[in-house]
Amino acid sequence: MKQMNAEIIAVGTELLLGQIANTNAQWISEQLAINGINVFYHGVVGDNLTRVKDMFEIAGERSDVVIVTGGLGPTDDDLTREAFQFISGLKMIEHKPSMDYIEAYFNKINSIMTPNNRKQARVFEGATVINNTVGMAPGMIIHYNDTTWVFLPGVPREMKSMMLDGVLPYLNKTFKQDEVIKSYVLRFIGIGESQLEHELKEIINKQQNPTIAPLAQNNGVVIRLTAKAKSEESAFQLLNQARDTILAIVGNYYYGTNEETLEQVIISKLKDKQLMIASAESLTGGKFIEKLISVPGASEVTRGSIVCYDTSVKRDVLKISDEMLQSKGTISSECALEMSKNVATLLNASIGISFTGLAGPEPLEGKPVGTVYISVYIKNTKHIVQKFEFSGTRDGIRHRAVLKGYEILLNLLK
Incomplete structure (x- = not known):
């Protein structure tokens, strides 16, 4: 059977202005894969009739399935229907069940429906209508000139509901595929994208199926593996073989798969070892503990944090000695170590982690901007203090410090 090739078009000037991100295309691509x-192809076009029409004409010539999101609302700049009617000549009619649903919504909220809302119920004659159970405008599936066109609202929760309930079942029934595409993501920390690619250069150069794609992200580096096969079982066998080959080379930096986060992995390892953690945070201002307690179940292993931004809080609350503060300063390995030890003692935790340093804008205590000390103290076992020189913006330095703290902690817990 012929392989179906799809194109995704997002309509909306707000996307071009950068006011919102085009997350719809990413999610739809994953579902289609x-x-x-x-x-x-992915395309984005503003709310302009001529440009939308031009993009539709190009898409119709090169793709078997075109999925369009956005431009189905009630206002004058919602032009998706009009652009497609221009190139197809198809008649539009009012879809009574959708119109009844829209009117019932306004009655329910005790609000007067403006006349332009009737536009949302307009569909192409002969289209397969997809009911919108979480919004107003219905979706449509139309087969025109050997191309299947899918029109969906741009609101993500509406689009996702209609894709899952209406579009994907339709496409699977109409274009049953001979192959399945499966993928998953391997996550790494402590190695840069260029170094990871260098380490895996030989297998990347030989890749065919699965494909191997390294990608840098804010919280480390990922590798996306994608395999095609006749069945899910065969696809996952290919993925697992590739994963094992990769981890045999760079497994020391690996921490999780797919949507697994560093903080989730840390929580899991703390639970396994029955350890409690507390943090003392100066320049990070609570960012480390905030990420940790965002994980459900964090209360089982997390005591809390002392945000000791001011020197007086380090001295009076965290009980850092005056002698050390005067002789070594707050931005020092000695201060970082005492912070991690004291927070573990004060909050009765097995592990204390501390962050002290300088994110800017000016040098302090003779140290340049970007100087960061991170200490991890494991009660009655070991302690570690590391110094870093980070570059970038103030927020960037703070983010990198937190990420490095998680990396150090993960390696100790391994």
């Missing part, structure tokens, strides 16, 4: 449909 799971169902064995290739996505060859």
Whole structure:
């Protein structure tokens, strides 16, 4: 059977202005890949009739399936229907069930429906209508000139509901594929994208199926593995073989798969070892503990944090000695170590982690901006203090400090 190739078009000037991110295209691509449909093009076009029409004409010539999000609302700048009617000549009609649903919504909220809301119920004659159970405008599926067109609202929760309930079942029934596409993500910390790619250069150069794609992210580096096969079982066998080959080379930096986060892994390891953690945070201002307690179940292993930004808080609350503060300063390995030890003692934790340093804007205590000390103290076992020189913006330095703290902690817990 012929492989179906899809294209995704997002309509909306707000996307071009950067006011919102085009997360719809990413999510739809993932769903289509799971169902064995290739996505060859992503497009974004503003609310302009001529440009939307031009993009539709190009898409219709090169793609088997075109999925359009946005431009189905009630206002004058919602032009998706009009642009497609221009190129297709298809008649539009009011879809009574959708109109009844819209009117019932306004009655329910005791509000007067303005006349332009009737526009949302307009569909192309002969289209397969997809009911919108979480919004107003219905979706449509239309087969025109050997291309299947799917029109969906741009609101993500509406689009996702209609894709899952209406579009994907339709595509699977109409274009049953011979292959499935499966993928997953391997996550790494403590190694840069260029170094990871260098270490894996030989297998990346030989890649065919699965494909191997390294990608830098804010919280480390990921490798996306994607495999095509006749069945899910065969696809995952290919993925697992590739994963094992990769981890045999760079497994020391690996921490999780797919949506697994560093903080989730840390929580899991703390639970396994029955350890409690507390943090003392100066320049990070609570960012470390905030990420940790965002994980459900964090209360089982997390005592809390002392945010000791001011020197007086380090002295009076965290009980850092005056002698050390005067002789070594707050931005020092000695201060970092005492912070991690004291917070573990004060909050009755097995592990104390501390962050002290300088994120800017000016040098302090003779230290340049970006100087950071991180200490991890494991009660009655070991302690470690490391110094770093980070570059970047104030927020960037603070983010990198937190990330490095998680990396150090993960390596100790391994």
